[in-house]
Amino acid sequence: xxxxxxxxxxxxxxxxxxxxxxxxxxxxxxxxxxxxxxxxxxxxxxxxxxxxxxxxxxxxxxxxxxxxxxxxxxxxxxxxxxxxxxxxxxxxxxxxxxxxxxxxxxxxxxxxxxxxxxxxxxxxxxxxxxxxxxxxxxxxxxxxxxxxxxxxxxxxxxxxxxxxxxxxxxxxxxxxxxxxxxxxxxxxxxxxxxxxxxxxxxxxxxxxxxxxxxxxxxxxxxxxxxxxxxxxxxxxxxxxxxxxxxxxxxxxxxxxxxxxxxxxxxxxxxxxxxxxxxxxxxxxxxxxxxxxxxxxxxxxxxxxxxxxxx
Amino acid sequence: xxxxxxxxxxxxxxxxxxxxxxxxxxxxxxxxxxxxxxxxxxxxxxxxxxxxxxxxxxxxxxxxxxxxxxxxxxxxxxxxxxxxxxxxxxxxxxxxxxxxxxxxxxxxxxxxxxxxxxxxxxxxxxxxxxxxxxxxxxxxxxxxxxxxxxxxxxxxxxxxxxxxxxxxxxxxxxxxxxxxxxxxxxxxxxxxxxxxxxxxxxxxxxxxxxxxxxxxxxxxxxxxxxxxx
Numbered sequence: 001x002x003x004x005x006x007x008x009x010x011x012x013x014x015x016x017x018x019x020x021x022x023x024x025x026x027x028x029x030x031x032x033x034x035x036x037x038x039x040x041x042x043x044x045x046x047x048x049x050x051x052x053x054x055x056x057x058x059x060x061x062x063x064x065x066x067x068x069x070x071x072x073x074x075x076x077x078x079x080x081x082x083x084x085x086x087x088x089x090x091x092x093x094x095x096x097x098x099x100x101x102x103x104x105x106x107x108x109x110x111x112x113x114x115x116x117x118x119x120x121x122x123x124x125x126x127x128x129x130x131x132x133x134x135x136x137x138x139x140x141x142x143x144x145x146x147x148x149x150x151x152x153x154x155x156x157x158x159x160x161x162x163x164x165x166x167x168x169x170x171x172x173x174x175x176x177x178x179x180x181x182x183x184x185x186x187x188x189x190x191x192x193x194x195x196x197x198x199x200x201x202x203x204x205x206x207x208x209x210x211x212x213x214x215x216x217x218x219x220x221x222x223x224x225x226x227x228x229x230x231x232x233x234x235x236x237x238x239x240x241x242x243x244x245x246x247x248x249x250x251x252x253x254x255x256x257x258x259x260x261x262x263x264x265x266x267x268x269x270x271x272x273x274x275x276x277x278x279x280x281x282x283x284x285x286x287x288x289x290x291x292x293x294x295x296x297x298x299x300x301x302x303x304x305x306x307x308x309x310x
Numbered sequence: 311x312x313x314x315x316x317x318x319x320x321x322x323x324x325x326x327x328x329x330x331x332x333x334x335x336x337x338x339x340x341x342x343x344x345x346x347x348x349x350x351x352x353x354x355x356x357x358x359x360x361x362x363x364x365x366x367x368x369x370x371x372x373x374x375x376x377x378x379x380x381x382x383x384x385x386x387x388x389x390x391x392x393x394x395x396x397x398x399x400x401x402x403x404x405x406x407x408x409x410x411x412x413x414x415x416x417x418x419x420x421x422x423x424x425x426x427x428x429x430x431x432x433x434x435x436x437x438x439x440x441x442x443x444x445x446x447x448x449x450x451x452x453x454x455x456x457x458x459x460x461x462x463x464x465x466x467x468x469x470x471x472x473x474x475x476x477x478x479x480x481x482x483x484x485x486x487x488x489x490x491x492x493x494x495x496x497x498x499x500x501x502x503x504x505x506x507x508x509x510x511x512x513x514x515x516x517x518x519x520x521x522x523x524x525x526x527x528x529x530x531x532x533x534x535x536x537x538x539x
Binding site: 070199200202203204206207209210211212214252259 | 353354372373374375379380383389390391393394397398401402445
């Protein structure tokens with residue numbers, strides 16, 4: 001069963017670039033100047049790689065947040081990181097810096113993390129719940145500010161902002177992808193370095209502490225790392241919901257193993273899930289449906305099915 | 311020597327204790343602060359009043375602190391649904407054979423592959439005790455180690471705690487006075503958040519002393535401590 005899923009997934013990832021609005025003629029691919037070649041190499045492949053990397057990191061960061069906060073429904077979005085990115089991107093659009101909206105989004109995500117950490121420093125005892133609540137409060141604050149932005153923006157600006165909030169995997173070339181890839185690799189190194197600490201966080205804070213782990217320090221390092229890589233991801237794709245919430249739970253339900261043994265699977269299938277959603281988004285109707293809508297449309301019913309089956 | 315120097319918080323007041331390298335039972339009524347004191351002693355509640363062998367607890371490196379002090383709560387708390395009993399115990403030692411030997415001794419070897427979150431409260435308590443024995447810190451604080459156990463298991467745990475081959479220095483928090491009496495450890499009694507009694511087992515379990523602390527509800531009959539209901 002697991003092997004079958006793996007084979008289907010690999011097939012999906014490799015076939016996906018060839019399916020789309022423009023049919024690709026395999027014979028013409030030898031000619032680098034043909035439209036088929038350019039569509040495949042310059043548009044489809046970077047698009048699929050971005051979908052795979054974004055899905056993977058959304059899923060992985062979801063599980064890291066769930067473990068650190070010991071809360072099965074927390075994701076980076078719960079802490080307001082994505083709302084921060086959206087708000088700053090809206091500000092960029094309204095101020096006429098639409099071309100730099102990615103950069104603004106990254107600054108928005110990062111400043112949210114810095115605000116969170118600054119507040120957390122004032123709380124002496126390590127209290128992940130307070131951090132979570134501050135994040136939720138920040139999200140609401142950002143949402144309200146975003147409404148103000150909508151209110152004062154022109155019709156065209158409103159449309160651009162709305163489009164960003166729906167998420168998009170459109171990318172030109174490989175520059176953005178390489179930045180995302182490097183940040184994912186760096187985060188993977190951090191996670192690998194703290195793998196024993198991460199395993200102990202799966203028990204309880206107290207047990208981890210008594211086993212000689214600096215729980216607060218490790219949690220902050222992992223949260224900070226995850227937030228940077230999510231900041232990069234959101235600045236490229238906009239907020240794409242649901243992947244970080246459902247994929248880790250689905251993988252655990254299928255594999256029935258502890259989280260520390262499933263991190264690679266969670267990344268891989270998070271990526272595959274977004275590639276699948278993207279395939280549907282690109283091909284279901286004549287115009288492309290925003291990716292964020294598809295992830296929720298597919299993810300929510302499947303997630304409920306898994307919970308009911310349990 | 312484990313030393314607590316004049317510690318106070320919202321529940322404990324001016325606690326000063328010097329615990330030499332020997333065993334101890336910590337007694338007192340519900341809500342008096344026994345578990346809180348235990349958590350202060352092992353650094354789960356940060357303070358600068360605790361020192362071990364003259365070094366402040368917060369100045370000791372976490373990996374070193376791990377060897378010095380351990381606290382075993384009443385309940386097993388695990389976030390991940392799929393951590394098995396054996397995996398949980400492997401956090402305390404790398405020696406798989408030792409884990410098997412201990413689970414055999416405690417009668418939980420058949421549960422080794424079961425998830426920790428599916429264990430009964432008694433099985434979970436035995437798992438915690440197994441982890442304490444494998445961890446074997448210089449001081450181990452056991453918080454009500456028998457509260458979820460049937461009489462046969464209480465006897466097993468009693469034999470383990472009475473055997474000097476297991477654990478170095480034990481600090482046992484319990485409401486089972488007969489258990490505390492039979493262990494024969496020195497007694498610290500907390501009352502209203504203060505240390506009200508420190509002395510030997512014999513001194514504490516003297517009938518007049520028991521009358522003073524338990525309003526004559528506790529009787530010593532034929533060397534057994536009995537609650538008169």
